[in-house]
Ligand code: SF4
Ligand code: SF4
Ligand code: SF4
């Protein structure tokens with residue numbers, strides 16, 4: 001597109017007091033021959049915006065606004081998708097955080113403006129992706145329990161067609177086994193209501209139900225998912241836009257708990273067995289069918305135990321309270337002991353705990369040492385923490401183990417796949433254990449035809465990975481959302497809420513994809529990676545490193561990008577050694593040009609230059625925040641926002657250093673088990689790649705101290721100036737880059 | 743807090759006996775309220791006397807739950823409660839701890855558990871004075887109490903606390919002259935008699 005750039009420099013919010021605006025306004029013309037340059041007291045006012053609009057009417061199609069942070073006023077400075085808008089931050093990161101009317105501050109503003117102009121010059125307006133194939137706006141829900149049915153009903157109510165696949169012959173899932181529920185507002189036992197819900201689902205014209213069915217295969221991506229479903233030996237094909245996996249949980253295997261008497265005594269049962277007994281009619285002693293006068297519930301049976309289930313399932317406390325209530329209702333004289341580590345009744349479920357106390361159940365905080373049999377009755381020996389003494393409770397008719405929830409996705413043993421040749425760790429048959437965070441780990445449910453494996457990558461305990469705090473329903477496969485106990489252990493009310501959330505995300509995915517837009521976290525972004533395939537060397541880095549499995553591969557290892565699966569993180573762009581992956585408005589040469597636009601003063605001026613590649617998701621807002629708080633840092637640092645640290649191509653580091661930049665700092669989100677990276681693997685990959693940069697530095701005969709990687713959370717903004725100044729000290733110590741002036 | 747091991751540590755493990763809880767729920771004033779106790783310990787932390795009690799209020803409730811009847815009914819703790827109300831105000835489960843403590847003390851007396859000699863003596867002297875004056879004479883009550891065990895220990899105790907007495911006098915908390923009875927002492931006596939005839943409350 002032929003480009004006409006206009007530059008708009010704002011004097012408002014203190015920018016005018018800090019900088020020599022007239023001088024700054026001379027720069028575009030002088031250095032880039034741009035003749036449309038305007039200054040205004042406040043461009044965000046109607047008058048200011050109209051000024052820009054007038055220029056647009058006269059042919060300007062790339063607008064560089066040197067004013068506030070791009071994180072504010074984006075709605076004010078929206079001139080339509082076909083216009084390029086580049087925001088140069090002169091407020092938070094210049095005027096508010098650096099000495100006014102100072103030479104270094106002015107130089108900082110100038111460099112920021114240069115980088116903005118260069119970027120606008122290199123950008124093209126994105127053209128939304130549209131596949132040739134027809135798009136589907138249906139949803140697939142896998143799993144017909146409470147969460148799955150809720151999701152299906154919600155989506156159907158919103159007017160979307162839903163396909164529901166359930167492996168059992170009957171809809172309902174775990175609640176089919178339950179006598180009653182205790183759920184919000186957690187006052188009394190209530191009917192499960194699951195049969196009514198199943199009937200409602202079956203009767204809904206927008207929902208097509210396949211029971212006794214399973215998903216054999218899924219290929220494609222959002223709006224293009226092609227399914228093969230098998231039911232009673234026949235295969236059905238369907239096409240959907242997005243998917244909700246609500247495949248639930250299984251109880252922790254009590255056979256692994258012989259120390260609690262399971263398997264040794266007939267009258268030791270799990271909470272699931274107790275529930276089934278209650279549902280069938282009467283709670284009895286399994287050994288002789290006798291009355292249950294005294295029951296004892298052992299909480300955290302296997303849970304919160306590093307040997308078994310290390311986490312808290314958050315529901316079994318409430319379940320035991322419910323089951324003790326069943327017993328009280330059956331026989332008001334019966335006594336229930338509840339032996340707990342902590343009573344964890346989530347949210348208002350505390351109310352039900354109070355009810356169970358009022359009913360006269362006996363709560364003991366402590367631990368179990370032995371479960372045994374004495375004259376036909378059981379006893380439980382242990383330690384009462386609040387009494388500070390050993391206890392032995394005798395004459396028990398029934399011991400109930402409150403076992404926790406294991407995600408249905410978690411395999412019994414770590415699966416193995418055929419190892420690539422020469423891979424370390426392969427067994428004698430050439431098989432190798434798959435990584436828990438790979439798509440090969442989980443039990444088969446979706447059978448995705450993805451290069452990165454058939455299932456959702458999981459987290460440590462076998463739950464599908466999601467950005468737990470910020471984007472809980474998003475998995476690492478775009479357009480596939482999890483809801484209910486497959487996502488994390490939860491109570492039924494929460495599972496319903498979860499399903500509503502996941503249904504909303506699934507609908508959003510369809511709507512955005514149809515418009516050629518990205519989903520969370522770059523929702524609405526219309527750019528997508530394009531591959532210049534002629535130069536591809538089939539190195540497989542992009543296909544392996546894409547955190548969302550968005551790139552398939554043909555037999556010859558050519559990458560086959562699936563743009564509707566893409567989150568636009570740019571990790572592939574950072575990975576590609578041939579630098580052939582680029583977005584219309586984000587590419588390797590573009591950032592390279594921005595780096596080149598920075599004026600590097602001569603060595604004798606004593607003004608070092610550092611490039612900071614800063615993640616736009618957390619680190620950049622943190623820096624803005626520091627500016628808003630009027631904190632200050634070295635004016636020698638030039639910040640270049642990146643989509644994700646994972647999109648940082650190592651060539652930028654070489655580019656910078658060979659141009660005389662003295663140091664480079666990468667600022668991004670935390671990685672690891674408790675990662676904060678919005679693209680899950682981005683900052684981790686950046687860290688790995690950076691460990692290899694030493695080579696580049698060696699080749700250039702430079703000190704490795706010149707490159708630093710820092711993880712920072714948005715709430716840690718107050719630490720940022722210190723981190724930056726600390727790095728500047730290091731750079732001053734290692735001295736100027738010898739490549740200056742080359 | 744006093745060492746709980748000193749007292750009530752039975753041989754072998756404790757076997758929970760719900761019958762005492764039942765007894766407390768049914769027979770002790772406010773006893774049923776302790777069903778709601780979740781053993782958080784806020785009452786124990788709030789109680790100004792828990793350091794001299796053998797069991798904190800929380801522990802008393804744990805003992806009731808475990809069925810330790812004699813430990814509870816013979817405990818010093820239930821007699822020491824001074825009705826400061828801190829526990830009752832703070833208990834997140836709305837257990838009226840102070841009322842339960844008094845309920846338990848009252849029940850213990852009825853069950854024939856005699857309080858420690860000093861406690862009983864102090865209580866008797868206290869009530870005598872209330873009946874006589876309608877108020878407490880801050881010199882007279884301690885004097886009677888100190889000297890109840892003989893002249894020598896009485897003088898000793900008085901000497902020990904002489905400084906405090908002086909401070910109290912300087913702050914006009916204690917008068918040199920004997921207290922006079924309150925106005926309407928006769929009516930007050932009638933009220934107290936009637937209350938005791940109703941047989942409720944009071945340790
Ligand atoms: S919910 Fe209760 S029983 Fe279950 S693991 Fe958590 S603390 Fe233990
Ligand atoms: S790495 Fe990111 S940008 Fe590249 S294909 Fe995957 S999701 Fe898209
Ligand atoms: S990283 Fe680049 S060169 Fe390697 S396979 Fe992907 S596109 Fe081809």
Ligand code: SF4
Nearest residue numbers: 779780782783785833
């Ligand atoms: S404060 Fe209340 S709930 Fe907590 S231990 Fe005391 S009586 Fe029990």
